[in-house]
Amino acid sequence: MSGDSYSVILVHSTSHAMRIEKLLGERGVACKMIPVPRQISSDCGVCIRILQQDVEPARRAVAAAIEIQGIVPIQGGLR
Amino acid sequence: MSGDSYSVILVHSTSHAMRIEKLLGERGVACKMIPVPRQISSDCGVCIRILQQDVEPARRAVAAAIEIQGIVPIQGGLR
């Protein structure tokens, strides 16, 4: 996995993150809950990490159901 | 038991009744929680039934610890 690049979906609340996890799971988009990288501002302590290549499918899966704060790429370390 | 006569200790709340049950138990006074006889007014749905002969020991056991609404004799049926 070390060569992969990632983005994170930023949300208001852990409850929102759980809803998104469910929506992505139903569409076969792999994701993982991680603590929000501190250089990124967010309302919530956790965010949803996805593969960079899944950003658009994820955006579509989430769009109608729930308001998010954004999807931003992350660097390196947060494997 | 059918020949015994009883009184009931009337309380504000079931929590108070439980405290009294404990206090009486510590002093060896037998008691039983029963629904408050309807001709008797009480704040609470349950009261503590004791043998008529235990009224004074019960009064002493309870006096310092908790405010009660009264101790009144009951007739017949509520065995």
Added chain:
Amino acid sequence: MIYFDNAATSWPKPPCVVEAMMHFMAEVGANPGRSGHRLAVEAARVVYGAREAVAQVLNAPDPLRVVFGANATEGLNLALHGLLRPGDHVITSSMEHNSVMRPLRVLARNGVELTVVGCSPQGILDPDDLERAIRPTTRMIALIHASNVTGTVLPIAEAGHIAREHDTLFLVDAAQTAGAYPIDVHADAIDLLAFSGHKSLYGPMGTGGLVIGDRVDVARLTPLKQGGTGSRSEHEEQPGFLPDVCESGTPNAVGLAGLAAGARWVMARGVEGIRAHQMALTEELLRGLESITGVTIYGPRDAQRQTATVSFTIAGMETSEAGLRLDDDYGIMCRVGLHCAPAAHRTLGTFPAGTVRFGLGGFSSTEEVATAVDAIAALARKAS
């Protein structure tokens, strides 16, 4: 032993409920929505699962608008104290539980205008009376879905329609019905629905809450409590979004694990199926009690128009004595007295003496009903 106190809390619970709670205690255990580690995330999943399961039973469109609290009472207080302001007018019925009447009496002392629409001696509400009570300042109609005393079902679909037409919020107290009687938050135009988790949703005590519809302006909803939510942790101000705004402090995650299992159990059996089973038993209980000389039944006396809760009195025997004898001599557990609903008992004409209440549940049986009817017949004979 016959447990006919399901209107207070259902018992026993389905085995899956207890198993879900045990699993949570042993294998999950962490605080949901606070930390980001694996157990905390798993706990958050459990809590979110409860939101989805409850939303599904009630046909509520958005699980994130299901907010949890200690019980239906907290849900009702959140809706009433959270939305009503001095000068607002609120309408309720004369069949309400004290979980609605007591908050409304406090609000009425603080400038909220209150109208209590009378119901018939069977506890039946005429929707026309409701509509006539509406004023330009009416901000909310608050109705119990089914009486906790007589089981009488109130016309919430009609009431929802009236509320929508007059652009007022509609709050339903579904403590007695959620899981036991078909509810469609969406179709019935319900803006706020308070539910109990530990009655007909078969979760443990300590669970309940409020479904908040999209006509409710969350920015105008004042929560009962503020505190840590795991969100907007940089801010000393309460977050403004659902469900966090209404859920401060550590939630009852183990209870919600049980509630999720209970609500799924209800979905698997089907609310319609549960309702059919309980209607049949209620019909048997009503017919059995009707056949006993000296027994007076309150409410509609029609299983189609009530839940599986039946209230009655026995001529010549106080309700308190009936309760004690049923417990001591017959092993039948029920609730006697006023059931925290003095307004309802006034409406029924049973104040202050009260009634004996049998609350059947999902595990009640024909045999139990027959045994209980025989017990009442024996008590009535002795009392006459």
Added chain:
Amino acid sequence: MIYFDNAATSWPKPPCVVEAMMHFMAEVGANPGRSGHRLAVEAARVVYGAREAVAQVLNAPDPLRVVFGANATEGLNLALHGLLRPGDHVITSSMEHNSVMRPLRVLARNGVELTVVGCSPQGILDPDDLERAIRPTTRMIALIHASNVTGTVLPIAEAGHIAREHDTLFLVDAAQTAGAYPIDVHADAIDLLAFSGHKSLYGPMGTGGLVIGDRVDVARLTPLKQGGTGSRSEHEEQPGFLPDVCESGTPNAVGLAGLAAGARWVMARGVEGIRAHQMALTEELLRGLESITGVTIYGPRDAQRQTATVSFTIAGMETSEAGLRLDDDYGIMCRVGLHCAPAAHRTLGTFPAGTVRFGLGGFSSTEEVATAVDAIAALARKAS
């Protein structure tokens, strides 16, 4: 797997806690304080037992003045919203959790005067600063007993003395200390003490509450909710006596069964014994972390002056990354970030980056501490 998130909720729980909950679900099950039948009475006994057990741990004189709610947050909200009125002055510290700060911000917008007394960068409060903040209108001093970020213990005995001298109420947030640190409500002149049931009292989530001393005029205490209490059922007004005035709706009886078992387990081990065990572990953790180049520890760095909660950062590594690596690579579960306590992090100088928090508990071991210290050493090496 190492669970170092006990400051959020303790895990695992003692086996007796889970057993008490199971026993309740299987054998008791009824709604306490509502009906008069045998199971309802037994449930009421269980709930009362929890009041006694909690009162005993805290040396609170009257178990009927222990009121239960969903969590410590509810206890704090009850004390703050229930007693403070516009024009009242309230003093708190700069180390508070949002469970105190968020209600106070709401109250401050509504006319309550608020003073936040600053603490040192170690989170230490000088009692003289507290006393200097007192005004003639000061109605309450509200202090966290020990910081949920650094474990720093605040001088509550001195603060209680000051409050008593100036005839103002003293509220203690004991979420982090009840059960883990000696507390004497009576001797320390504490008028109001909010406790968490699911942390160091080892009960399940969904339990907590407020101990209300006899200097608090209950007639002036406005409850957060009104509703059915099983008492004064003839009345549509909330009863005025404790604990009923503050406990509307069905209580979390199964949770309280667990809390009673947890509090008794604490009493059997002894708070002093638990404290000694945790001090020893905290000392090992502090000395271990101090020896690692690049690690900065916040708070007093002295096990005598803090609970078993330790906050630190690693040079060159964000707290969020440290949290993820500890979980993924080492199986260590902790909480990173701001811990719902932005004021405390501002005081410590760790805002907005936050810290890594290790919260040790009653089941933590020397081996776990050593493993965790090694893990941090490895992360610090990689990051440098």
